[in-house]
Amino acid sequence: MAQFNETELTAAVVKSFEQTPNPRAKFLLQELVKSLHDYVRRTDLTFAEWEYAIDFLTRTGQKCSDIRQEFILLSDVLGVSMLVDAVNHRDRDGATETTVLGPFYVGEHKVTPHGTDISAKLEGERMFVQSRVTDLAGRPLANVPVDVWHADGDGFYDSQKPSFATEGASSRARFITDADGRFFFRTILPCSYPIPTDGPVGEMIMQTRRHPMRPAHVHFLVNAPGYEPLITHVFIGGDKYLDSDVVFGVKDELVAQVETRSDAAMPDGTKATGPWHLMTYDFHLKPGEGLAPKPLGAKVAEPA
Structure with missing residues (x-):
């Protein structure tokens, strides 16, 4: 008869998954059991701590809804999201670095003409973004869809606002690269912003004296x-949170030095009404396969 003591219990639970039909599911479950049991032993986890953890996870689930995904936020602030990204993109071979999708991706965006001001309804410092998509040898890739989205000057995404359902997208669009792999658009300069702190994940961040900020x-x-x-971000150079992103998403290669300009017109000939900013960043793609991601967990969720 099995003896379910401290050491033999783990082996018994691992063995209980031996008949799992899917080999990958079997492997993942057995490794999860080993890691969890090892954590309990190494930390001498108390009943009170175990109960607190169960309550924390329960409240995390209860905070999820059609417009929020607290578990993604938890994954982000624990660095799990970026670690999953890292182990799935180990060999870049000169391709542009990746980072997390972020749960504010809401699915396929509307195709928009080059030069469009995607933040025309918003106040803020104006910015012109010019970019090019190439292969690893620098050859242009034409007719490539590029989705872009970012927060507004107050640190909110359009899909966080009640007006999203009636007024539609803002600071969000899809562009198709031209024959030279180029696309460009106008917008506002995004700002750094906090992740939500009104749920259990925010509670954990504040109680552990971490700041909740993401760089622009x-x-x-x-x-x-x-x-x-x-899937990537381009960060605004000089942001004070580049070295302490709450979701650990910054990579040196992804930081753009955005220029402040006073030219009377932007690169596409659009008249400037005052100082503006210029972001230039090119993307280099790696040959391979894969499907574009779907929104994670909900129509709208917490920042990443």
Whole structure:
């Protein structure tokens, strides 16, 4: 008869999954059991701590809804989201670095003409973004859809606002690269912003004396046939949170030095009404396969 003591219990639970039909599911479950049991032993976990953890996870689930995904936020602030991204993109071979999708991706965006001001309804410092998509040899990739989205000057995404359902997208669009792999658009300069702190994840961040801030960035999803989909951010150089992003998403290569300009016109000839900013960043894609991601967990969720 099995003796379910401290050491033999783990082996018994691992063995209980031996008949799992899917080999990958079997492996993942057995490794999870080993890691969890090892954590309990190494920490001498008390009943009170175990009960607190159960309550924390229960409240995390209860905070999830059609417009919020607290478990993604938990994954982000524990560095799990970025670690999953890292182990799935170990060999970049000169391709642009990846980072997390972020749960404010709401699915396929509307195709928009080059030069459009995607933040026309918003107040803020104006910014012109110019970019090019190439392969690893620098050859342009034409007719490639590029989704872009970012927060507004107050640190909110359009889909966080009640007006999203009636007024539609803002600071969000899809562009198709031209024959030279280029696309460009106008917008506002995004700002750094806090993740939500009104739920259990925010409670954990505040109680552990971590700050809740993300550095300013623009999201890009580049999806060219015959190449790995590229999910990344471009961060605004000089942001004070670049070295302490609450979700650990910053990589040196993804920081753009955004120029402040006083030219009378932007690169596409649009008249400037005052100082403006110029972001220039090119994307290099790696050959391969893959599907563009779907929104994670909900129509709208917490920042990443």
